Amino acid sequence: MTRLVLIDGSSYLFRAYHALPKLSNDLGEPTGALFGVVNMLRGHLKEQPDLLAFVVDASGPTFRDDLYAEYKANRPPMPEDLRAQVEPMMQIVEALGIPVLRVSGVEADDVIGTLALQAAEQGIEVTISTGDKDFAQLVRPGVRLVNTMSGSVLDSDAAVEAKFGVKAAQIVDYLALMGDSVDNVPGVDKCGPKTAAKWLGQYGDLDTVMARADDIGGKIGENLRAALDRLPLSRQLVTIKTDVELGQGPQDLARREPQRDELIALYSRYGFNQALRELTGEGPAGKPTATRPAAMDERPDPAMAVKGQYHCVVDLDTFNVWLDRLAKADAFAFDCETDALDAMQANLVGLSFAIECGEAIYIPLQHRYPGAPTQLAAETVLGALKPLLENPAIGKIGQHGKYDLHVLRRHGIDVQGYRDDSMLASFVWHSAGLRHDMDTLAKRFLGYDTIKFEDVCGKGARQISFADVDLEQATAYAAEDADITLRLNQVFKRKLEGEPGLEKVYRDIEMPLVEVLTRMEANGVLIDAEELRRQTRDLSKRGLQVQEQAYAVAGRKFNLDSTKQLQALLYDELGLPVLVKTPKGQPSTNEDALEAIADQHELPRLILEHRSMAKLRSTYTEKLPEMINTDTGRVHTSYNQAGAATGRLSSTDPNLQNIPIRTEDGRRIRTAFIAPEGRRIVACDYSQIELRIMAHLSEDPGLMAAFESGQDVHRATAAEVFGVPLEQVDSGQRRAAKAINFGLMYGMGAFTLAQQLGIKRGEAQDYIALYFRRYPGVQRFMEGARMQAHQYGYVETVFGRRLHLMEINSRRHAQRAGAERAAINAPMQGSAADIIKLAMRSVHDWLIPHADKAMMIMQVHDELVFEVDTDFVDTLLPEVKQRMQAAVKLRVPLVVDAGVGVNWDEAH
Known part of the structure; x- marks a missing residue:
């Protein structure tokens, strides 16, 4: 079918002006x-x-001005900076x-309305x-x-x-009743959308509303009656004409041949690099290529919200029937029910499977409540399922399946063919503003209310183990998990297939990483518990010393952990300035607030020092020994792929990402991460990877x-910025250049730079x-x-991962400014996350035949950590460095630094 797109150019120019920031090119x-308009046009042309046709208002009065002299009389003149953009x-x-x-x-509007109806009558599909x-x-x-x-x-x-609450045929009457303050169309005073829709729903049209005006009571009824004389005029003013004499019809609106050279000149002049790159095949990479962000408001398919048919399998004949069905399936969803949240210690209570949406089974193995029916022997079930679960040709589908892979591995099954994970698919589809747990995803994408864990096990002190749940309830809950996992997988499969870039991130980066992380978590890391206990004693002793110092400085004792007492002491008694406030407007005593005043009095520094030692003690030196697994003698962290919106891995129990490395105490904690006898710790770290990605994305020659x-x-940056020979750069200049290099990636402004360098704000500016004069590509x-x-609602990594910025067009300046800073940093941070994930997969594959000699044990920020046989270190180092450096080809080389030691700190 022939398709016609009619573009409301005037509307989009104004909307883009108010929606996007006041940007300018190099000429000002x-x-x-x-x-905004150019990106909208490019989206339509794709x-x-x-x-x-691109339709705009002609200059001069229109027939509406003849009808009503005050039409649009309230409109202010077009802003000069907007007027300057009309001709371009x-x-x-x-x-x-x-x-x-x-x-x-x-x-x-009238031109568009006329063409739209003419085209529709000719069988042409019309998009306005x-x-x-x-x-x-x-x-x-x-x-x-379509609102692009x-x-x-x-x-x-x-x-x-x-x-709107009314049908399309009622829109004219709806608009007439409300009026339009922008166009100065008079309506019924105080009649908003809800009232207009209510009246039209009750009476059908404006004429009937007017005829029944006496039936409407209250002040709004009085307002309606006062407006009766002007409502017919209002209806005329808001009615789009559809019979304008045009001299041409829809069939005359074919696109002419583009003027390529003219477009190159215009795009270059106004700094539209993405448009230029698409036109010429050259230019900055890593920019969005879609026309709008992935929608978050899709309506679920009603068919996906229907309750399923679930079966409890407790006899061998039924189990064998399902075993045969599973063996013949191309893929199936599965889920484990256990008696604990820790995958490294949980016992398997039962398994659920789904092959087709709407049907699933639960196979109970270890339910133990009084009167529980006889269940199939776990050895029999797991022995029969093992060949299927370890067959890579049969796809396995899970929701946060890494947990289930650990549980099954501990029960003798090494799952192969883990093909899809609905949690990871959701995370790739839209990483921000959405939780990725099954209950949330089912509600949003299926319109389905799941049975919650608390519904069957209770909560708090009265919560029971899943092994104590009766089989009817257990089946409804567990089989539903497998069924909903399968349904979600189908939904996200369709979504990702429509976005090839996102599907590639999912298939090439996230899904292969599941196997890598599962193995790395299972490897765990050896901890020197006695060393940590020594550190705990030392931190406690020094903490008491700092506390006494704080008392002496304050001139009295006080509770260093009491916000109220600190507020009174710091701001009331000592009179220190309030530079940071809480959301409720109170003087803050958080870390940022104390850092801001630490140069004005000794006490804030002492409080910060005391807090730091207390946090290290409670988070690491005391806690880590308690987390040593009694079966393995090692600590096993859990990596979260769907945590940080940028794609960076986070870890919990313990959180390895937050161990401080810039303080002596933080580095001491790393000395407790050790290698066993005959082995060494090897740490391989990307050097300045985010800055290298900045160079790649900006293509700045310098x-x-x-x-x-x-x-x-x-040093090179300092030489450029300060205009001195490389060999004459002093330490202060290098420090300033380093602060700018890293600070700009996080949206740092002159105020923050001035604070960091201890200089005046004007000097920092x-x-x-x-810097920008020397590196103009970075500014662009x-x-x-x-x-x-602002245009798309997201930015992208080098690999096409979308990093959504939910507050980018917020009316609140602070939120919008924060999102703009994130827009600059997210492509670097997200690309770095993607690069190390690809590197991990490459290194993992190489390590498989050498599993007895070396293993990957941690990933922290831009660093991979290994435990290696001493005589294998020289073999491993060049192989790992080469694979990390070759994970992606950027416009600048990737560099990996490596170290070796008996503990993590020594290797770092």
């Missing part, structure tokens, strides 16, 4: 609104419509070969691209509205009614040259300005990242 020309917009539209329509005496609600009156079979900024679609009466030459990049990248985040 405003580009924010222009950027869909390759047969016909399209028209130049780009013309160069793209898109027909432009301006018709005197009417508005763009607009954010203007007035166009909802045109929705009918063959005519739909929000991603919303109105394509039926039901969709219009769901959004920054790339520093890395390509193998120079000290901070001069440093940043010098940063501005581009912000713009793309």
Whole structure:
């Protein structure tokens, strides 16, 4: 079918102007609104419509001005920085070969309305691209509205009614009743959307509402009666004309041949690097390529919300029937029920399986409550399932399946063919603003309310073990888990297939990592418990000393852990300035607040020191010995793939990511991570990986040259910024350059830089300005990242992972500014996370035949840690370094530093 796209150019220019930040190109020309419109146009052109037009208002009065002299009288003049973007917009539209329509005496709405109805009558499929609600009156079979900024679609009466509460045919009356303050269309005073929809739902149309005005009571009824004389005019003003004399029809709106050279010149001038790259095949990489973010508001398929048929398998004949079905399946979902949350200690209570959506089984193995039916022997069931679960040709599907893989491994089954994980699919689809547990995903994507664990086991002190749950309840809960996992997998499979870039991240990065992490967690790390106990005693002793010092400085005793007492002491008694406040406006005593005033009095520093030692003691030196697994004698952390929105791994029980390395006490904790006799700890760490990714993404020649030459990049930056020979760079200049290099990646401004360097804010601003003059590509990248985040709602890593920024268009400045800072840093941090994940898989594969000589035991930030036979270290080091450096080819080389020692600190 022929497709026509009618673009409401005037609407989009204004909407883009108000939605996007006030951006400018290198010449200082405003580009924010222009950027938004150009990206919208590129999105439509990618869909390759047969016909399209860019419709804008002509200058001069229209017939509505003749009807009502005050029409649009309240509108302020167009802002100068917006007016300056109109002509460039028209130049780009013309160069793209898109027909432009301006018709005197009417508005763009009327031109679009006329063409839309003409096209629909000719059997042409019409899309009106607009954010203007007035166009909802045109929705009918063959005519739909698409808002490319929000991603919303109105394509039926039901969709219009769901959004506005009235049908498309009632929209004109709906608008007339409410009026429009922007266009100065008079309506009924105090009549909002709900009231207008209520009246039209009750009376059907405006004429009937007017006729029954006396039936409506209260102040709003008085307002309606006062407006009766002007409502017919209001209806005329908001009605889109559909019979404008145009001199051309829909079939005349074919796209002309684009003017490539003109587009290159325009895109280059206004800094539209992504558009330029698509046009020429060159330019900065790592930018979004989709036209809008993955939608979070999809309506679940009602078929997916139907309750399933679940069976409890307690006899051998039924089990064998299902065993045969599982053996013949291409893939099946599975789930383990256990008696503990710790996968390294949990005992298997039962297993559930699903092959087709809506049907599942539960095989109980160890339910032990009084009167529990006889269950199949665990040895029999696991022995029969082992060949299937270890067959890589049969796909296995799970929800946070790493837990289940650990449980089954401990019960003698090494699962192969783990093909899909609904938690990871959800995380790749939309990492931020969404929990990825089964209950949440089922509700959002299936419209299904799951049975909760607390529903069957209770909670708190009265919670029972799953082994004590009766089989009827256990079956309903456990079989549902397998069924819902299978349903979610089908939903996310369809979603990811529609986004090849995201599917590649899921298939090539996240799913292969499950096996790697499972093995690494099972390996665990050896801990010197006695060393940690010595550190605990030392920290306790020194903590008491610091506490006494604090008492002496304060002139009295006080509770160092009491917020109320600290507020009174620091701010009331000592009169220190309040530089940080709590959300409720109270003087803060958190770490940031104390750091801010630590240079003004000794007491805040002592409190920080006391807190640091107490935290190290409670989090690590006291806790780690208690976490040693009694079966293995090692500590087994749990890595979370779906934790940080950037894709970075986090770890719990214990959290290895937060062990401080910049303090002597933090490094001492690492000395307790040891190698057994005859082995060594090897640590391999990416050097300045995020800064290298910045060089890659920005393509700044100066920054790339520093890395390509193998120079000290901070010294090279200092030489560039301060205009001195490399050999004359002093330590202060290098320190300033290092602060800028790393700070800019986190959106640091002059105020923070000034604090870090102990200089005036104006001087810090001069440093940043010098930096951007020397590295203009970095500034362009940063501005581009912000713009793309505002337009798409996300930025991307080098590999296409989307990093969603939920607050990027927030009305609250602090939230919006935080999201803009994240937009700059997230591509670097997310790309670094993806790179080390790829490296882990490569190293893991190489280690498989050498499992008796070496094993990967930890991943922390940009570092991989191994436990290696002493005589195998020289073999491992070059192999691991080569695989880490070859994980991806960037425009600058990746460098890996490595160390060897009897403990982690010595190797680092």
